[in-house]
Amino acid sequence: MVTSNAQSEDQRINVTKTFLPSIDSYASILQRAWDNVWLTNRGELILELEEKLKEILGMDNILIMNNGTIPIQIALKLLGNHGEIITTPFSYVATSSAIIWENCKPVFVDIEGDGWTLDPQKLEEAITPNTTCILATHVFGNPCDVENIDRIAQKHNLKVIYDAAHCFGVKYKGKSVFSYGDVSTCSFHATKIFHTGEGGASFCNDSELRKKIYYSHNFGHNGPLDFHGLGINGKISELQAAMGLAVLPHMKDIYSERKRAVEFYNAHIDFNRYTRLKIRDNTEWNYSYYPILFKTETALLDAQEMFNAKSIFPRRYFYPSLNAIPYINGQAMPVSEDIASRVLCLPLYAGIAEKELNRIVHILNQ
Numbered sequence: 001m002v003t004s005n006a007q008s009e010d011q012r013i014n015v016t017k018t019f020l021p022s023i024d025s026y027a028s029i030l031q032r033a034w035d036n037v038w039l040t041n042r043g044e045l046i047l048e049l050e051e052k053l054k055e056i057l058g059m060d061n062i063l064i065m066n067n068g069t070i071p072i073q074i075a076l077k078l079l080g081n082h083g084e085i086i087t088t089p090f091s092y093v094a095t096s097s098a099i100i101w102e103n104c105k106p107v108f109v110d111i112e113g114d115g116w117t118l119d120p121q122k123l124e125e126a127i128t129p130n131t132t133c134i135l136a137t138h139v140f141g142n143p144c145d146v147e148n149i150d151r152i153a154q155k156h157n158l159k160v161i162y163d164a165a166h167c168f169g170v171k172y173k174g175k176s177v178f179s180y181g182d183v184s185t186c187s188f189h190a191t192k193i194f195h196t197g198e199g200g201a202s203f204c205n206d207s208e209l210r211k212k213i214y215y216s217h218n219f220g221h222n223g224p225l226d227f228h229g230l231g232i233n234g235k236i237s238e239l240q241a242a243m244g245l246a247v248l249p250h251m252k253d254i255y256s257e258r259k260r261a262v263e264f265y266n267a268h269i270d271f272n273r274y275t276r277l278k279i280r281d282n283t284e285w286n287y288s289y290y291p292i293l294f295k296t297e298t299a300l301l302d303a304q305e306m307f308n309a310k311s312i313f314p315r316r317y318f319y320p321s322l323n324a325i326p327y328i329n330g331q332a333m334p335v336s337e338d339i340a341s342r343v344l345c346l347p348l349y350a351g352i353a354e355k356e357l358n359r360i361v362h363i364l365n366q
C-alpha cells in the first residue's frame with residue numbers, strides 16, 4: 001500500500017513544486033538563530049534578507065512580513081479610509097477579501113482581454129466621491145498598464161496599491177515593477193517563485209509611508225514605549241528569513257529552469273487551439289506561471305479530466321472571477337468571467353523534466 005502510494009506520488013505532476021534548498025544550507029543559516037537565541041522581532045536574518053532584497057530589487061523602502069495578505073491589509077488600512085476601492089476581478093481571492101476585511105467596499109473594473117490586468121479605459125467611469133484607492137493585480141507577473149492607472153489616479157487624487165504577489169524579479173521599463181504606485185505587495189508563499197515558506201513584503205517609494213507600514217505591522221509601536229497608533233502583528237520570523245536566505249542564491253537557476261519550460265511550451269503547444277497570455281511590452285518577466293486559454297470552458301473541463309486521469313494537476317487560476325464569489329456583491333464583469341471560465345495554468349517549476357513537459361503537451365495537442 002505504502003509502496004504503491006509512493007509510486008503514484010512520484011509520477012504526480014502538480015501545477016507547481018516548491019523549490020527547496022539543501023537542508024544543510026538551511027541548517028547552517030538557522031544555526032545563527034540558535035547562536036543568537038533569537039527567533040523573531042527583526043533579528044539579524046530578517047535584516048540581512050531585507051538588505052539583500054533591497055539590493056537585488058533596487059528598492060529602498062521594503063518591509064518583509066509574515067505573508068502576502070497582511071501587507072495588502074495594512075496598505076488598505078493606511079490608505080483606504082473605509083472608502084470604495086477600485087479593483088480587479090481577475091486575481092487570487094486575497095485581493096478582494098482584504099478589501100472587505102478592512103471594511104472598505106470593492107468596486108470592480110473589468111480587465112483587458114489580452115493581458116488580463118485592470119482595464120484603465122473602464123476606470124474613470126467607476127470613480128465616485130467615495131473612491132479612495134485603486135488596488136490592481138499584476139496578474140501572473142504581467143504588469144498592469146501602470147502609466148495610465150497612475151495618471152488617472154493622480155488626476156482624481158487616488159492612491160494606488162499593486163498586488164504584486166506574482167512579481168518577484170519582474171522589471172518594467174528597466175526598473176522593479178514594485179516601484180510603481182504608492183505601495184506594492186509581494187507574497188513569499190511556498191508556491192510563489194521566491195519563497196520563505198510563508199512570507200511577503202511591502203514596497204513603497206516614500207520613507208515616511210514605510211515608517212507607518214512598519215508601525216502597523218508591529219502592533220503600532222517602535223520599541224516598548226513608543227506608540228504610533230493602531231497596529232497588528234505582521235512580523236516574519238527568523239526561521240522564515242533563513243529559508244529566504246537559503247533560496248535566494250538559487251534564483252538565477254530558478255528563473256532559467258522556468259524559462260526553459262516556458263520556451264518548451266511556447267515551441268510545442270498548438271496555438272491554433274489555445275491562446276497564451278500577452279506579456280506587456282518592455283517587461284522583463286519572471287516565468288512565474290503558464291496560463292493558457294481554451295476556446296470553451298467545456299474544452300477546458302475535458303482536458304482537465306484527461307490530465308487528472310494521468311495524475312497531472314494543472315489549476316484553474318483564477319476561477320471564479322472574484323465578482324462572482326458569494327460574499328462579494330459583484331457587478332457583471334464579462335471579460336473577466338469569460339477569461340476565468342477558460343483559463344488553465346499548466347505545471348511550471350524549476351526541475352520539471354522534459355519528459356513531463358512532453359506528456360503535458362501531448363495531452364493538449366491530441
Ligand SMILES: *Cc1c(COP(=O)(O)O)cnc(C)c1O
Nearest residue numbers: 067068069092094165187188189
Ligand atoms: C498568493 C497571493 C496572495 C496572498 O499571498 P499569501 O502570502 O498567501 O498571503 C495575494 N494575492 C495574490 C494575487 C496571490 O497570488
